[in-house]
Amino acid sequence: MSQTKSVERPANTANGIAMLLVGLLTPIAGFAWAAQSGGAVVPVIVAVVAGVIGLLLLCGLYSLQPNEGMAILLFGEYRGTDRKTGLRWVLPWYSRKKISLRARNVTSDRLKVNDKRGNPVEIAANVVWRVQDSAQALFDVDDYQAFVDIQIDTGLRDIATHYAYDHGEHEEGQDRELTLRADAEDVAEHLQRELAVRVTAAGIAIDEARLAHLAYAPEIAGAMLRRQQAEAVLSARRMIVQGAVSMVESALKDLNERDVVSLDEDRKAAMVSNLLVVLCADREAQPVVNTGTLYG
Known part of the structure:
Protein backbone atom coordinates (compact mmCIF):
# COMPACT_ATOMS: atom_id res chain seq x y z
CA MET A 1 0.00 0.00 0.00
CA SER A 2 1.49 3.34 -1.06
CA GLN A 3 1.91 6.19 1.41
CA THR A 4 -0.60 9.05 1.23
CA LYS A 5 1.13 12.24 0.13
CA SER A 6 0.63 15.24 2.39
CA VAL A 7 -0.12 18.61 0.79
CA GLU A 8 0.41 21.97 2.46
CA ARG A 9 -2.62 24.25 2.79
CA PRO A 10 -3.24 27.58 4.57
CA ALA A 11 -4.29 27.38 8.20
CA ASN A 12 -7.15 29.36 9.76
CA THR A 13 -5.46 31.62 12.31
CA ALA A 14 -6.11 35.07 13.75
CA ASN A 15 -4.17 38.26 14.38
CA GLY A 16 -2.17 37.87 17.58
CA ILE A 17 -2.24 41.53 18.63
CA ALA A 18 -6.04 41.60 18.86
CA MET A 19 -6.17 38.31 20.77
CA LEU A 20 -3.42 39.52 23.13
CA LEU A 21 -5.55 42.54 24.05
CA VAL A 22 -8.61 40.35 24.55
CA GLY A 23 -6.62 37.89 26.68
CA LEU A 24 -5.36 40.70 28.92
CA LEU A 25 -8.57 42.72 29.18
CA THR A 26 -10.87 39.76 29.93
CA PRO A 27 -9.41 38.86 33.37
CA ILE A 28 -8.86 42.52 34.21
CA ALA A 29 -12.51 43.27 33.57
CA GLY A 30 -13.61 40.22 35.58
CA PHE A 31 -11.52 41.04 38.62
CA ALA A 32 -12.53 44.72 38.46
CA TRP A 33 -16.21 43.70 38.55
CA ALA A 34 -15.57 41.34 41.48
CA ALA A 35 -13.79 44.12 43.39
CA GLN A 36 -16.68 46.55 42.85
CA SER A 37 -19.27 43.98 43.97
CA GLY A 38 -17.78 43.77 47.44
CA GLY A 39 -16.79 40.12 47.29
CA ALA A 40 -20.10 38.62 46.18
CA VAL A 41 -19.94 34.96 45.18
CA VAL A 42 -21.16 35.29 41.57
CA PRO A 43 -18.80 38.13 40.57
CA VAL A 44 -15.88 36.25 42.13
CA ILE A 45 -16.73 33.10 40.16
CA VAL A 46 -17.05 35.19 36.99
CA ALA A 47 -13.67 36.79 37.69
CA VAL A 48 -12.02 33.38 38.13
CA VAL A 49 -13.59 32.10 34.91
CA ALA A 50 -12.50 35.28 33.11
CA GLY A 51 -8.95 34.75 34.38
CA VAL A 52 -8.93 31.15 33.10
CA ILE A 53 -10.30 32.26 29.73
CA GLY A 54 -7.71 35.02 29.47
CA LEU A 55 -4.92 32.55 30.28
CA LEU A 56 -6.19 30.13 27.63
CA LEU A 57 -6.33 32.92 25.07
CA LEU A 58 -2.74 33.89 25.84
CA CYS A 59 -1.65 30.25 25.44
CA GLY A 60 -2.78 30.38 21.81
CA LEU A 61 -0.30 33.10 20.87
CA TYR A 62 2.83 32.46 18.79
CA SER A 63 5.13 34.54 16.59
CA LEU A 64 6.56 33.95 13.12
CA GLN A 65 9.54 35.59 11.49
CA PRO A 66 9.96 35.97 7.71
CA ASN A 67 10.42 32.61 5.95
CA GLU A 68 9.04 30.62 8.87
CA GLY A 69 5.91 28.52 9.03
CA MET A 70 3.74 27.01 11.75
CA ALA A 71 2.00 23.70 11.11
CA ILE A 72 -1.31 23.53 12.99
CA LEU A 73 -2.64 20.16 14.21
CA LEU A 74 -5.76 19.08 16.08
CA PHE A 75 -5.25 15.83 17.96
CA GLY A 76 -2.75 14.70 15.34
CA GLU A 77 -4.79 15.81 12.32
CA TYR A 78 -3.09 18.34 10.05
CA ARG A 79 -5.16 21.54 9.75
CA GLY A 80 -2.84 23.71 7.65
CA THR A 81 0.30 25.84 7.81
CA ASP A 82 0.44 29.50 8.78
CA ARG A 83 3.10 31.51 6.88
CA LYS A 84 1.97 34.99 7.97
CA THR A 85 4.65 36.84 9.91
CA GLY A 86 4.25 38.63 13.23
CA LEU A 87 2.21 37.76 16.33
CA ARG A 88 -0.42 35.13 15.46
CA TRP A 89 -3.10 33.25 17.38
CA VAL A 90 -4.85 29.91 17.13
CA LEU A 91 -7.17 28.06 19.49
CA PRO A 92 -5.04 26.90 22.44
CA TRP A 93 -5.99 23.21 22.11
CA TYR A 94 -4.42 23.13 18.64
CA SER A 95 -0.83 21.84 18.70
CA ARG A 96 1.83 23.68 16.71
CA LYS A 97 5.09 22.77 14.94
CA LYS A 98 7.36 25.53 13.74
CA ILE A 99 9.44 24.93 10.62
CA SER A 100 12.04 27.07 8.89
CA LEU A 101 11.44 27.84 5.20
CA ARG A 102 14.78 29.58 4.71
CA ALA A 103 17.48 28.41 2.32
CA ALA A 217 42.18 9.05 -3.59
CA PRO A 218 45.56 9.20 -1.76
CA GLU A 219 46.57 5.67 -2.77
CA ILE A 220 46.61 6.55 -6.49
CA ALA A 221 47.11 10.32 -6.39
CA GLY A 222 50.87 10.09 -7.01
CA ALA A 223 50.55 7.70 -9.93
CA MET A 224 47.77 9.72 -11.56
CA LEU A 225 49.77 12.93 -11.15
CA ARG A 226 52.71 11.37 -12.97
CA ARG A 227 50.37 10.18 -15.70
CA GLN A 228 48.89 13.66 -16.11
CA GLN A 229 52.38 15.15 -16.30
CA ALA A 230 53.41 12.61 -18.94
CA GLU A 231 50.25 13.32 -20.97
CA ALA A 232 50.94 17.06 -20.73
CA VAL A 233 54.50 16.58 -21.98
CA LEU A 234 53.32 14.39 -24.88
CA SER A 235 50.64 16.91 -25.80
CA ALA A 236 53.16 19.76 -25.78
CA ARG A 237 55.60 17.74 -27.87
CA ARG A 238 52.89 16.92 -30.37
CA MET A 239 52.01 20.59 -30.74
CA ILE A 240 55.69 21.56 -31.13
CA VAL A 241 56.23 18.96 -33.85
CA GLN A 242 53.11 20.02 -35.72
CA GLY A 243 54.21 23.65 -35.60
CA ALA A 244 57.75 22.79 -36.68
CA VAL A 245 56.53 20.79 -39.67
CA SER A 246 54.30 23.68 -40.71
CA MET A 247 57.20 26.14 -40.43
CA VAL A 248 59.57 23.91 -42.44
CA GLU A 249 56.95 23.44 -45.12
CA SER A 250 56.42 27.20 -45.32
CA ALA A 251 60.21 27.83 -45.48
CA LEU A 252 60.73 25.37 -48.33
CA LYS A 253 57.79 26.83 -50.22
CA ASP A 254 59.09 30.39 -49.85
CA LEU A 255 62.62 29.41 -50.94
CA ASN A 256 61.27 27.65 -53.99
CA GLU A 257 58.91 30.48 -54.97
CA ARG A 258 61.54 33.20 -54.55
CA ASP A 259 64.25 31.12 -56.22
CA VAL A 260 66.68 31.99 -53.44
CA VAL A 261 68.59 28.77 -53.74
CA SER A 262 68.27 25.63 -55.82
CA LEU A 263 67.83 22.57 -53.61
CA ASP A 264 67.83 18.99 -54.77
CA GLU A 265 66.15 16.24 -52.76
CA ASP A 266 69.24 15.49 -50.65
CA ARG A 267 69.71 19.14 -49.69
CA LYS A 268 66.00 19.45 -48.93
CA ALA A 269 66.21 16.42 -46.67
CA ALA A 270 69.23 17.83 -44.87
CA MET A 271 67.56 21.22 -44.46
CA VAL A 272 64.36 19.65 -43.14
CA SER A 273 66.36 17.58 -40.67
CA ASN A 274 68.33 20.57 -39.42
CA LEU A 275 65.24 22.77 -39.07
CA LEU A 276 63.29 20.13 -37.18
CA VAL A 277 66.22 19.60 -34.80
CA VAL A 278 66.44 23.35 -34.16
CA LEU A 279 62.70 23.85 -33.72
CA CYS A 280 61.96 20.74 -31.66
CA ALA A 281 65.03 20.63 -29.44
CA ASP A 282 64.77 21.40 -25.70
CA ARG A 283 68.04 23.31 -25.78
CA GLU A 284 69.25 26.16 -27.91
CA ALA A 285 70.86 25.06 -31.17
CA GLN A 286 74.66 25.40 -31.48
CA PRO A 287 75.67 26.81 -34.87
CA VAL A 288 78.12 24.74 -36.94
CA VAL A 289 80.05 26.34 -39.79
CA ASN A 290 80.34 23.97 -42.72
CA THR A 291 83.23 24.94 -45.01
CA GLY A 292 82.79 21.98 -47.29
CA THR A 293 79.91 20.70 -49.32
CA LEU A 294 77.07 18.35 -48.64
CA TYR A 295 78.70 15.69 -50.82
CA GLY A 296 82.32 15.78 -49.74
Missing part, protein backbone atom coordinates in the same frame (compact mmCIF):
# COMPACT_ATOMS: atom_id res chain seq x y z
CA ARG A 104 20.08 26.15 3.92
CA ASN A 105 23.64 25.54 2.84
CA VAL A 106 25.07 22.04 3.35
CA THR A 107 28.54 20.76 2.52
CA SER A 108 28.59 16.98 2.43
CA ASP A 109 31.33 14.81 3.90
CA ARG A 110 34.15 13.77 1.60
CA LEU A 111 33.21 10.44 0.07
CA LYS A 112 35.57 7.91 -1.48
CA VAL A 113 33.90 6.48 -4.58
CA ASN A 114 34.93 4.94 -7.90
CA ASP A 115 34.48 7.01 -11.01
CA LYS A 116 33.24 5.68 -14.37
CA ARG A 117 36.63 4.06 -15.08
CA GLY A 118 36.92 2.49 -11.65
CA ASN A 119 39.48 4.95 -10.28
CA PRO A 120 38.98 5.78 -6.59
CA VAL A 121 38.30 9.49 -6.08
CA GLU A 122 37.39 11.75 -3.17
CA ILE A 123 34.34 13.90 -3.79
CA ALA A 124 32.13 16.30 -1.83
CA ALA A 125 29.27 18.63 -2.76
CA ASN A 126 27.84 21.92 -1.60
CA VAL A 127 24.03 21.99 -1.78
CA VAL A 128 21.60 24.86 -1.19
CA TRP A 129 18.11 23.61 -0.31
CA ARG A 130 14.91 24.81 1.35
CA VAL A 131 11.55 23.45 2.49
CA GLN A 132 8.96 23.97 -0.23
CA ASP A 133 6.04 21.99 1.22
CA SER A 134 5.96 22.04 5.02
CA ALA A 135 3.36 19.27 5.24
CA GLN A 136 5.50 16.82 3.29
CA ALA A 137 8.63 17.77 5.21
CA LEU A 138 6.99 17.25 8.62
CA PHE A 139 4.69 14.32 7.99
CA ASP A 140 5.92 12.31 4.98
CA VAL A 141 9.45 11.61 6.27
CA ASP A 142 10.70 10.92 9.77
CA ASP A 143 13.42 13.61 9.87
CA TYR A 144 13.60 15.77 6.77
CA GLN A 145 17.04 17.21 7.56
CA ALA A 146 18.60 13.77 7.99
CA PHE A 147 16.68 12.62 4.89
CA VAL A 148 18.25 15.40 2.81
CA ASP A 149 21.76 14.64 4.10
CA ILE A 150 21.43 10.96 3.20
CA GLN A 151 20.03 11.73 -0.25
CA ILE A 152 22.91 14.13 -0.94
CA ASP A 153 25.44 11.40 -0.17
CA THR A 154 23.53 8.83 -2.22
CA GLY A 155 23.06 11.16 -5.18
CA LEU A 156 26.72 12.18 -5.10
CA ARG A 157 27.83 8.55 -5.20
CA ASP A 158 25.53 7.89 -8.13
CA ILE A 159 26.75 10.95 -10.06
CA ALA A 160 30.41 9.98 -9.60
CA THR A 161 29.83 6.65 -11.33
CA HIS A 162 28.47 8.39 -14.45
CA TYR A 163 31.62 10.43 -15.14
CA ALA A 164 35.34 9.80 -15.36
CA TYR A 165 37.60 11.98 -13.25
CA ASP A 166 39.47 13.36 -16.25
CA HIS A 167 39.88 12.83 -19.99
CA GLY A 168 41.83 9.87 -21.25
CA GLU A 169 44.98 10.17 -23.29
CA HIS A 170 43.24 9.71 -26.65
CA GLU A 171 40.07 11.70 -26.00
CA GLU A 172 40.15 14.85 -28.04
CA GLY A 173 37.78 16.86 -30.17
CA GLN A 174 34.05 17.34 -29.93
CA ASP A 175 33.23 13.66 -29.27
CA ARG A 176 34.97 13.50 -25.92
CA GLU A 177 32.91 12.49 -22.92
CA LEU A 178 32.09 14.79 -20.01
CA THR A 179 34.31 14.50 -16.94
CA LEU A 180 34.11 15.54 -13.31
CA ARG A 181 37.12 17.85 -13.48
CA ALA A 182 36.71 19.52 -16.85
CA ASP A 183 32.92 19.87 -17.02
CA ALA A 184 31.96 21.19 -13.59
CA GLU A 185 28.90 23.11 -14.85
CA ASP A 186 27.37 20.08 -16.58
CA VAL A 187 28.08 17.87 -13.58
CA ALA A 188 26.51 20.46 -11.26
CA GLU A 189 23.32 20.59 -13.36
CA HIS A 190 23.12 16.80 -13.41
CA LEU A 191 23.63 16.65 -9.64
CA GLN A 192 20.95 19.28 -9.03
CA ARG A 193 18.42 17.39 -11.16
CA GLU A 194 19.31 14.12 -9.48
CA LEU A 195 18.89 15.54 -5.97
CA ALA A 196 15.66 17.35 -6.87
CA VAL A 197 14.09 14.02 -7.81
CA ARG A 198 15.41 12.26 -4.71
CA VAL A 199 14.09 14.80 -2.17
CA THR A 200 10.68 15.38 -3.78
CA ALA A 201 9.08 13.01 -1.27
CA ALA A 202 10.10 15.36 1.57
CA GLY A 203 8.79 18.54 -0.08
CA ILE A 204 12.31 19.91 -0.50
CA ALA A 205 13.51 22.19 -3.32
CA ILE A 206 17.15 22.15 -4.46
CA ASP A 207 18.27 25.68 -5.40
CA GLU A 208 21.89 24.86 -6.24
CA ALA A 209 24.29 21.93 -6.14
CA ARG A 210 28.01 22.04 -6.96
CA LEU A 211 31.09 19.95 -6.35
CA ALA A 212 33.02 21.37 -3.39
CA HIS A 213 35.93 18.91 -3.44
CA LEU A 214 37.33 16.61 -6.10
CA ALA A 215 40.62 14.71 -5.99
CA TYR A 216 42.08 11.30 -6.63
Whole structure:
Protein backbone atom coordinates (compact mmCIF):
# COMPACT_ATOMS: atom_id res chain seq x y z
CA MET A 1 0.00 0.00 0.00
CA SER A 2 1.49 3.34 -1.06
CA GLN A 3 1.91 6.19 1.41
CA THR A 4 -0.60 9.05 1.23
CA LYS A 5 1.13 12.24 0.13
CA SER A 6 0.63 15.24 2.39
CA VAL A 7 -0.12 18.61 0.79
CA GLU A 8 0.41 21.97 2.46
CA ARG A 9 -2.62 24.25 2.79
CA PRO A 10 -3.24 27.58 4.57
CA ALA A 11 -4.29 27.38 8.20
CA ASN A 12 -7.15 29.36 9.76
CA THR A 13 -5.46 31.62 12.31
CA ALA A 14 -6.11 35.07 13.75
CA ASN A 15 -4.17 38.26 14.38
CA GLY A 16 -2.17 37.87 17.58
CA ILE A 17 -2.24 41.53 18.63
CA ALA A 18 -6.04 41.60 18.86
CA MET A 19 -6.17 38.31 20.77
CA LEU A 20 -3.42 39.52 23.13
CA LEU A 21 -5.55 42.54 24.05
CA VAL A 22 -8.61 40.35 24.55
CA GLY A 23 -6.62 37.89 26.68
CA LEU A 24 -5.36 40.70 28.92
CA LEU A 25 -8.57 42.72 29.18
CA THR A 26 -10.87 39.76 29.93
CA PRO A 27 -9.41 38.86 33.37
CA ILE A 28 -8.86 42.52 34.21
CA ALA A 29 -12.51 43.27 33.57
CA GLY A 30 -13.61 40.22 35.58
CA PHE A 31 -11.52 41.04 38.62
CA ALA A 32 -12.53 44.72 38.46
CA TRP A 33 -16.21 43.70 38.55
CA ALA A 34 -15.57 41.34 41.48
CA ALA A 35 -13.79 44.12 43.39
CA GLN A 36 -16.68 46.55 42.85
CA SER A 37 -19.27 43.98 43.97
CA GLY A 38 -17.78 43.77 47.44
CA GLY A 39 -16.79 40.12 47.29
CA ALA A 40 -20.10 38.62 46.18
CA VAL A 41 -19.94 34.96 45.18
CA VAL A 42 -21.16 35.29 41.57
CA PRO A 43 -18.80 38.13 40.57
CA VAL A 44 -15.88 36.25 42.13
CA ILE A 45 -16.73 33.10 40.16
CA VAL A 46 -17.05 35.19 36.99
CA ALA A 47 -13.67 36.79 37.69
CA VAL A 48 -12.02 33.38 38.13
CA VAL A 49 -13.59 32.10 34.91
CA ALA A 50 -12.50 35.28 33.11
CA GLY A 51 -8.95 34.75 34.38
CA VAL A 52 -8.93 31.15 33.10
CA ILE A 53 -10.30 32.26 29.73
CA GLY A 54 -7.71 35.02 29.47
CA LEU A 55 -4.92 32.55 30.28
CA LEU A 56 -6.19 30.13 27.63
CA LEU A 57 -6.33 32.92 25.07
CA LEU A 58 -2.74 33.89 25.84
CA CYS A 59 -1.65 30.25 25.44
CA GLY A 60 -2.78 30.38 21.81
CA LEU A 61 -0.30 33.10 20.87
CA TYR A 62 2.83 32.46 18.79
CA SER A 63 5.13 34.54 16.59
CA LEU A 64 6.56 33.95 13.12
CA GLN A 65 9.54 35.59 11.49
CA PRO A 66 9.96 35.97 7.71
CA ASN A 67 10.42 32.61 5.95
CA GLU A 68 9.04 30.62 8.87
CA GLY A 69 5.91 28.52 9.03
CA MET A 70 3.74 27.01 11.75
CA ALA A 71 2.00 23.70 11.11
CA ILE A 72 -1.31 23.53 12.99
CA LEU A 73 -2.64 20.16 14.21
CA LEU A 74 -5.76 19.08 16.08
CA PHE A 75 -5.25 15.83 17.96
CA GLY A 76 -2.75 14.70 15.34
CA GLU A 77 -4.79 15.81 12.32
CA TYR A 78 -3.09 18.34 10.05
CA ARG A 79 -5.16 21.54 9.75
CA GLY A 80 -2.84 23.71 7.65
CA THR A 81 0.30 25.84 7.81
CA ASP A 82 0.44 29.50 8.78
CA ARG A 83 3.10 31.51 6.88
CA LYS A 84 1.97 34.99 7.97
CA THR A 85 4.65 36.84 9.91
CA GLY A 86 4.25 38.63 13.23
CA LEU A 87 2.21 37.76 16.33
CA ARG A 88 -0.42 35.13 15.46
CA TRP A 89 -3.10 33.25 17.38
CA VAL A 90 -4.85 29.91 17.13
CA LEU A 91 -7.17 28.06 19.49
CA PRO A 92 -5.04 26.90 22.44
CA TRP A 93 -5.99 23.21 22.11
CA TYR A 94 -4.42 23.13 18.64
CA SER A 95 -0.83 21.84 18.70
CA ARG A 96 1.83 23.68 16.71
CA LYS A 97 5.09 22.77 14.94
CA LYS A 98 7.36 25.53 13.74
CA ILE A 99 9.44 24.93 10.62
CA SER A 100 12.04 27.07 8.89
CA LEU A 101 11.44 27.84 5.20
CA ARG A 102 14.78 29.58 4.71
CA ALA A 103 17.48 28.41 2.32
CA ARG A 104 20.08 26.15 3.92
CA ASN A 105 23.64 25.54 2.84
CA VAL A 106 25.07 22.04 3.35
CA THR A 107 28.54 20.76 2.52
CA SER A 108 28.59 16.98 2.43
CA ASP A 109 31.33 14.81 3.90
CA ARG A 110 34.15 13.77 1.60
CA LEU A 111 33.21 10.44 0.07
CA LYS A 112 35.57 7.91 -1.48
CA VAL A 113 33.90 6.48 -4.58
CA ASN A 114 34.93 4.94 -7.90
CA ASP A 115 34.48 7.01 -11.01
CA LYS A 116 33.24 5.68 -14.37
CA ARG A 117 36.63 4.06 -15.08
CA GLY A 118 36.92 2.49 -11.65
CA ASN A 119 39.48 4.95 -10.28
CA PRO A 120 38.98 5.78 -6.59
CA VAL A 121 38.30 9.49 -6.08
CA GLU A 122 37.39 11.75 -3.17
CA ILE A 123 34.34 13.90 -3.79
CA ALA A 124 32.13 16.30 -1.83
CA ALA A 125 29.27 18.63 -2.76
CA ASN A 126 27.84 21.92 -1.60
CA VAL A 127 24.03 21.99 -1.78
CA VAL A 128 21.60 24.86 -1.19
CA TRP A 129 18.11 23.61 -0.31
CA ARG A 130 14.91 24.81 1.35
CA VAL A 131 11.55 23.45 2.49
CA GLN A 132 8.96 23.97 -0.23
CA ASP A 133 6.04 21.99 1.22
CA SER A 134 5.96 22.04 5.02
CA ALA A 135 3.36 19.27 5.24
CA GLN A 136 5.50 16.82 3.29
CA ALA A 137 8.63 17.77 5.21
CA LEU A 138 6.99 17.25 8.62
CA PHE A 139 4.69 14.32 7.99
CA ASP A 140 5.92 12.31 4.98
CA VAL A 141 9.45 11.61 6.27
CA ASP A 142 10.70 10.92 9.77
CA ASP A 143 13.42 13.61 9.87
CA TYR A 144 13.60 15.77 6.77
CA GLN A 145 17.04 17.21 7.56
CA ALA A 146 18.60 13.77 7.99
CA PHE A 147 16.68 12.62 4.89
CA VAL A 148 18.25 15.40 2.81
CA ASP A 149 21.76 14.64 4.10
CA ILE A 150 21.43 10.96 3.20
CA GLN A 151 20.03 11.73 -0.25
CA ILE A 152 22.91 14.13 -0.94
CA ASP A 153 25.44 11.40 -0.17
CA THR A 154 23.53 8.83 -2.22
CA GLY A 155 23.06 11.16 -5.18
CA LEU A 156 26.72 12.18 -5.10
CA ARG A 157 27.83 8.55 -5.20
CA ASP A 158 25.53 7.89 -8.13
CA ILE A 159 26.75 10.95 -10.06
CA ALA A 160 30.41 9.98 -9.60
CA THR A 161 29.83 6.65 -11.33
CA HIS A 162 28.47 8.39 -14.45
CA TYR A 163 31.62 10.43 -15.14
CA ALA A 164 35.34 9.80 -15.36
CA TYR A 165 37.60 11.98 -13.25
CA ASP A 166 39.47 13.36 -16.25
CA HIS A 167 39.88 12.83 -19.99
CA GLY A 168 41.83 9.87 -21.25
CA GLU A 169 44.98 10.17 -23.29
CA HIS A 170 43.24 9.71 -26.65
CA GLU A 171 40.07 11.70 -26.00
CA GLU A 172 40.15 14.85 -28.04
CA GLY A 173 37.78 16.86 -30.17
CA GLN A 174 34.05 17.34 -29.93
CA ASP A 175 33.23 13.66 -29.27
CA ARG A 176 34.97 13.50 -25.92
CA GLU A 177 32.91 12.49 -22.92
CA LEU A 178 32.09 14.79 -20.01
CA THR A 179 34.31 14.50 -16.94
CA LEU A 180 34.11 15.54 -13.31
CA ARG A 181 37.12 17.85 -13.48
CA ALA A 182 36.71 19.52 -16.85
CA ASP A 183 32.92 19.87 -17.02
CA ALA A 184 31.96 21.19 -13.59
CA GLU A 185 28.90 23.11 -14.85
CA ASP A 186 27.37 20.08 -16.58
CA VAL A 187 28.08 17.87 -13.58
CA ALA A 188 26.51 20.46 -11.26
CA GLU A 189 23.32 20.59 -13.36
CA HIS A 190 23.12 16.80 -13.41
CA LEU A 191 23.63 16.65 -9.64
CA GLN A 192 20.95 19.28 -9.03
CA ARG A 193 18.42 17.39 -11.16
CA GLU A 194 19.31 14.12 -9.48
CA LEU A 195 18.89 15.54 -5.97
CA ALA A 196 15.66 17.35 -6.87
CA VAL A 197 14.09 14.02 -7.81
CA ARG A 198 15.41 12.26 -4.71
CA VAL A 199 14.09 14.80 -2.17
CA THR A 200 10.68 15.38 -3.78
CA ALA A 201 9.08 13.01 -1.27
CA ALA A 202 10.10 15.36 1.57
CA GLY A 203 8.79 18.54 -0.08
CA ILE A 204 12.31 19.91 -0.50
CA ALA A 205 13.51 22.19 -3.32
CA ILE A 206 17.15 22.15 -4.46
CA ASP A 207 18.27 25.68 -5.40
CA GLU A 208 21.89 24.86 -6.24
CA ALA A 209 24.29 21.93 -6.14
CA ARG A 210 28.01 22.04 -6.96
CA LEU A 211 31.09 19.95 -6.35
CA ALA A 212 33.02 21.37 -3.39
CA HIS A 213 35.93 18.91 -3.44
CA LEU A 214 37.33 16.61 -6.10
CA ALA A 215 40.62 14.71 -5.99
CA TYR A 216 42.08 11.30 -6.63
CA ALA A 217 42.18 9.05 -3.59
CA PRO A 218 45.56 9.20 -1.76
CA GLU A 219 46.57 5.67 -2.77
CA ILE A 220 46.61 6.55 -6.49
CA ALA A 221 47.11 10.32 -6.39
CA GLY A 222 50.87 10.09 -7.01
CA ALA A 223 50.55 7.70 -9.93
CA MET A 224 47.77 9.72 -11.56
CA LEU A 225 49.77 12.93 -11.15
CA ARG A 226 52.71 11.37 -12.97
CA ARG A 227 50.37 10.18 -15.70
CA GLN A 228 48.89 13.66 -16.11
CA GLN A 229 52.38 15.15 -16.30
CA ALA A 230 53.41 12.61 -18.94
CA GLU A 231 50.25 13.32 -20.97
CA ALA A 232 50.94 17.06 -20.73
CA VAL A 233 54.50 16.58 -21.98
CA LEU A 234 53.32 14.39 -24.88
CA SER A 235 50.64 16.91 -25.80
CA ALA A 236 53.16 19.76 -25.78
CA ARG A 237 55.60 17.74 -27.87
CA ARG A 238 52.89 16.92 -30.37
CA MET A 239 52.01 20.59 -30.74
CA ILE A 240 55.69 21.56 -31.13
CA VAL A 241 56.23 18.96 -33.85
CA GLN A 242 53.11 20.02 -35.72
CA GLY A 243 54.21 23.65 -35.60
CA ALA A 244 57.75 22.79 -36.68
CA VAL A 245 56.53 20.79 -39.67
CA SER A 246 54.30 23.68 -40.71
CA MET A 247 57.20 26.14 -40.43
CA VAL A 248 59.57 23.91 -42.44
CA GLU A 249 56.95 23.44 -45.12
CA SER A 250 56.42 27.20 -45.32
CA ALA A 251 60.21 27.83 -45.48
CA LEU A 252 60.73 25.37 -48.33
CA LYS A 253 57.79 26.83 -50.22
CA ASP A 254 59.09 30.39 -49.85
CA LEU A 255 62.62 29.41 -50.94
CA ASN A 256 61.27 27.65 -53.99
CA GLU A 257 58.91 30.48 -54.97
CA ARG A 258 61.54 33.20 -54.55
CA ASP A 259 64.25 31.12 -56.22
CA VAL A 260 66.68 31.99 -53.44
CA VAL A 261 68.59 28.77 -53.74
CA SER A 262 68.27 25.63 -55.82
CA LEU A 263 67.83 22.57 -53.61
CA ASP A 264 67.83 18.99 -54.77
CA GLU A 265 66.15 16.24 -52.76
CA ASP A 266 69.24 15.49 -50.65
CA ARG A 267 69.71 19.14 -49.69
CA LYS A 268 66.00 19.45 -48.93
CA ALA A 269 66.21 16.42 -46.67
CA ALA A 270 69.23 17.83 -44.87
CA MET A 271 67.56 21.22 -44.46
CA VAL A 272 64.36 19.65 -43.14
CA SER A 273 66.36 17.58 -40.67
CA ASN A 274 68.33 20.57 -39.42
CA LEU A 275 65.24 22.77 -39.07
CA LEU A 276 63.29 20.13 -37.18
CA VAL A 277 66.22 19.60 -34.80
CA VAL A 278 66.44 23.35 -34.16
CA LEU A 279 62.70 23.85 -33.72
CA CYS A 280 61.96 20.74 -31.66
CA ALA A 281 65.03 20.63 -29.44
CA ASP A 282 64.77 21.40 -25.70
CA ARG A 283 68.04 23.31 -25.78
CA GLU A 284 69.25 26.16 -27.91
CA ALA A 285 70.86 25.06 -31.17
CA GLN A 286 74.66 25.40 -31.48
CA PRO A 287 75.67 26.81 -34.87
CA VAL A 288 78.12 24.74 -36.94
CA VAL A 289 80.05 26.34 -39.79
CA ASN A 290 80.34 23.97 -42.72
CA THR A 291 83.23 24.94 -45.01
CA GLY A 292 82.79 21.98 -47.29
CA THR A 293 79.91 20.70 -49.32
CA LEU A 294 77.07 18.35 -48.64
CA TYR A 295 78.70 15.69 -50.82
CA GLY A 296 82.32 15.78 -49.74
